[in-house]
Amino acid sequence: MDNLTHSLVGWTLGQAGLKTRSRKGLAALILGANAPDIDVFLGWVPWAPLATHRGFTHSFFGGVLLLPPMLAGLLWLLDRWQLKRGASFASGLPMHFGWLLTLSYIGCLTHPLLDWQTSYAIQLFSPFSNRWYHNDALFIVDPWLLLALGWGIWLSRRWEREGRARWARPALAASAAALLYICANGALSAQVRHAPIAPEGDARPDAMVISPPPVLFWQRSVTWRQDHLIHFDEYAPGAGWIWNPDYRPPVPDGMTDPLARRALHTPEMASFARWSILPMARVTRERCRVLVAFQDARFGRRPGEGRLGRSVTLPQPGPGC
DSSP states (O other): OHHHHHHHHHHHEEEEGGGGSTTHHHHHHHHHHHHHGGGGGGGGGHHHHHSTTGGGGSIIIIIIIIHHHHHHHHHHHHHHHHHHOOOOOTOOOOHHHHHHHHHHHHHHHHHHHHHTTTTTOOOOTTOOOOOOOOOOSOOOOOOHHHHHHHHHHHHHHHHHTTTTTTTTTHHHHHHHHHHHHHHHHHHHHHHTTTTTTOOOTOOOSSSEEEESSOOOOEEEEEEEETEEEEEEEEEETSSTTTOOOSSSOOHHHHHHHHHHHHHHSGGGHHHHHHHOOSSSEEEEEOOSSSEEEEEEETSSSTTTSTTTTTEEEEEEEOOOO
């Protein structure tokens, strides 16, 4: 999800009372909630799992086990450096490294759990597996989640400034509401996931992605692949749970063409091949070259077009070339 949402999740947990456990506890929660996205700066790294966005740093091994001790250690060193310079801390809290480490773990854990809710997916078990996991419960930027978390933080901070004893309650309520909202959306997507199978006995998708829209969270766009055909459909309340496979004709994914498969494994397409779940290809043969355009069906229906479209040119030996 977007980094504002990640930051608000860490901040809400802090306002729920966790920030009082140690000096720099709030920083550990907010920075930990964003730490796995450090991979956006590592695309140049020769090790593919680390260079893949939402790969190693978003996995249980990199994002959950390794990043928190590094973050806690850096915050502890910063605190020691500040103390040596005679700094004073407005919170008046003592430094408790055990709690600082625990809060770093909590913050880092929220990141892959939230990203897992989106159709952009994460590699939960990288580097041992490059399989993508997605729960399809939330849009990449969910305004309702932002409003709930923002309200909880604002009211909690207001009560804290007023000296109320139970200032953490609004943040706790916002956390509970956000959790219920995510679970309800996940349950709805799970029900939609069975829609193409129930009415048609021969419908057996080998890959499916369900995408909630940004505001109308109860609706779903469904993209699925079977026998190299990409199907697109929509779910909305009032239409019932009847799946209509003729609503939109399926589109060939183009991946049966040997040139498309060859192009997908070129160095130029390495990044696309790593993150794509529903690849589509369009092969254009010219006199001395072949142009192969790609797109992931989650983000578009025309290969090569849009911000996430990719293209590669292959040489085509022949007379005069």
